Amino acid sequence: MPRSQITPLAILLIGVLILPLILSSLWVKVVTSAAIFALGAAGISVLFAQLGLINLAQIALIGVGGWVALRLNYATPLPFTVIVVIAGVATAFVGAILALPALRMRGLYLALVTLMAAGAFQILFNAFQFPNGGEGFWGVARQSAADIRRPSVAQSDVGYLRYTLVIMAAGFGLVALHRITGPGRAWAMIRQSEANAMAAGINVTFYKIWAFALSGLLAGIAGALLSGALGQLDARSFLASEGILLFALAVVGGAYSWVGAIIAGVLYKLLPALLNDWGLSADLALILFGAALLHAIMTAPRGIAGQLLGALQRKPS
């Protein structure tokens, strides 16, 4: 399928080369945020599209990744990229642990378990806060935050945008790779019928945990990238309500394609910034999101991405 690979690569190339040239300083930051949360949303999509699982705790996992990254930044001299990878892997483990209750349940109860987890993490983040260069395990000093390192190629905001876009694309690539290889086939069978999948010799437990770990990996990387983008993290960014919103937008964008994840990131971060720039209330965005979620659930199960891609495919024929 050469064409399906050329298009995303071309878009990435355009994004990395052109976007930073035409965007002003404000929009460089906004697009960086949107790309980071697109990566987080891709994790939600993996679970929702491949296994039909609802994960409302993705924002909490992004927070975990950010926490690990900040902790390592202050405690070790490791380069930023290494920290990103370690944060991703550590969060993948947390995601896998979150999968344990999911092994025997799906649907509503799983959604509730993830909601409870999101609520609990919100309290944890509030109680212990994010490291800011202090002493001890939690690393919180009652003072202003110390500096955070960025990769040498991405010291400036523009460089960091390029860096983020490349990592985002790599994350999407990883998901695509899973879809067309063994795990993707296993997930498809599990989604059809767990009993059949097991009868066909698929290790259901392993592949379900694997999906959660992949989702957690993407969240962890997103969290680490976010810590580098902002220089510090705030517990208010990782409220359970934000987890609900991010999930809603992943569904609105369309969980079945990377385009959907990008749309989710854009809706989550770019639209409110646009409204703000136009002097409109951010409450409008909430109303729009709510209506879009209802619309997606009732009439457009593949989300905006599905509708867009559908329209594109119909045109040539």
Add this chain to the structure above:
Amino acid sequence: MKLTTTLLAGAAALCLASFANSAAADGHGPSCGLNTGEAATGEPIKVGGINGNAPPGDFSGGTDAAAAYFDCVNANGGINGRPIEYIVENDQWNPELAGQVAAKLVNDDGVVALVGNGSVVSMAVNANLYEEEDVMVMASGCAISECYESSNIVSTNQGPLPSGIGALTYAVEELGTKNAACIGFNIPNNGGWACDWMEDYMSSQGLTGTSILMDPTAVDLNSVYLQALSEGADTILLMLPAGPAIGLLKVAEEQGGRDLFKWVSPTPLYEPGVADVLGDYWNDNLYIHIELAPFDSDGADNQNWAAVVEAFGQDGDRRDTFSQSGYISAKFFVEALLELDTDSIDRATVSDAIRAINGAESDLLCAPYYVGDADRHMPNSTGRMVAYTGSAFEVVRDCFAIESSYFEPIRAQEAALGITQ
């Protein structure tokens, strides 16, 4: 349809109308900048401002008042003929948005300085940016350590630390406090920071202080109150924004807690709308430290503040401490700009001019205002105490300096600049 805002603003406007009228009757219209009465038409000077207006608080008073003052300056000769173009952004208490709007103002719009900032999140996120780009921020509403421990931020308001300790000083000296509980948000550079220094103050006095830090999203204020009760404190210091502080006072009212503790608070509770929500229960039992002159003070600057916001403000503008503070920041900023050669105004000259401010006086402040070239700034660390009497606030102690070891570097600066002997 912002019905409520209009109503609130209407009430506030009514309260203030009397001052404004008296100011006008005395023949003092608003007085701003060069006071020429002619509109400035030259090339605009871009100035930025960031406020935080979203739950849990509206910190837009500072930028509102600065905007009103700049409008007044522009109508009165501007900066030697050049008008100020004031660009205000709202960070909505969102760290990412805070970073974005600061980048827009500093990099894209190229503002020469930021004035009237009233935002908590934005200071923490952007302190480094301001330092790197060497742009000065004359803030007006701040509540976290970054505002007072950064080289490029100077805030007219005090924030919770001095104001809280000021309130406690009064409690110790006048109300007989021995054991105080500081109730604050569990945010390291806000509640944690301020309550830590409050404990330090209490132990320096040979007294006991305890911090009760609560989750900002906590639902059950009742058990926070009960925690204070079980700590055996005799005084409660409400190191909180107005909303949660009022919530806690309500719980205490329900529990009949007025007489179990002495109640003191830093400035946030000094707000025109507070009487409507608190009622009469707390009359003469709640003491608040205020950082600037009372709203009804007849000092010339306070009267001028009221006249400026009356004449040039918007209907929805808040008339609170932040508003007074924004007025002062804007006024001193304009005075500094007027000293400069009109054609040489750029970020570097403006930053230098702001750093050169020394000994600026206003009857809104108890002591002279200064900036100086230092790694931290806190030009306002004196205040007054008022008692809540339901219908009004009554000054119970006039200007006094707040003492704590936190202020050592600041007192050293003041001595070096010749502010104090």
Add this chain to the structure above:
Amino acid sequence: MVYGLFLVSGLAVGSLYALGGIGLVILRNSTGVLNFAYGAIAAFSAMFAWQVTDWGLPGVISWISAVCIGILLSVAYGRLIAPSLAWREPAVKAIATLGYMLILLGLIGFIWEDALRRIDLPSDKIGLSLLGVRVTLTRIIAFVVSIAVVIGMVQYLRRSNMGLNMRALADNRDHAALLGIPIVRTETIAWGISGALAGFTGLIFGSLVRLEPTVITFMVIPAVAAAICGRLTSLPLTLAGGLFIGVAESMLTLYKPAAPLRTMAPFLIAALVIIWMQRGQKLTFAKEV
């Protein structure tokens, strides 16, 4: 003495969680919808009640209007949106209510700008001392109403025709439809009851805790935790769960290391209940509960 204080205080908070949980369970039992918008409906009702008072109308009208707005918002969703999702999985129905929640939250923010507000109920001024804590009539009302609603609803479901219909619908929607049970009417009544409870909860919550729309909206999360304790079906267990969560949360204040984490109580207890519910379930296949 100290324990009594925290017990009473915990029961007061717990009855708020329980009230929320009960409203959720009543609706879920008859319509199969877990309504995440419950908190947003409560918040809208409380804000509306404040608005009515602010217009200068007497208190009684504002409280009645809170309950009416609750019914209106709840039934609006139940009649306009819920029917088109009636045959989808429970999870999808629940997710759809998140959309409604976002819309309501946006509307609230749009209509009422952030400001200091409070709702005063006359019952706030009356109270009695219990184990050293002054308990206001409002808190007693919250407590008594939550118990009364549970008893009332259990009796209603058991004795009345409509209750029979609701139970039938809860057991099996298809069979109930075949039997000629008036599904639309039954569901509308369930949405109405749940909405009335939401309006009432919002009013009490706004008065007792904080009149802040986001806080009231997301109290739905601990309310869901209470509902999970009742396995999303049992009203008495939901009540017990809500009260237990409230007391546990309050008691944790006494243990200093855990005090900052005490608000985790609802989530931990709910998670434990979910794990306990799966005990003895050997099958590795997930099932739709």
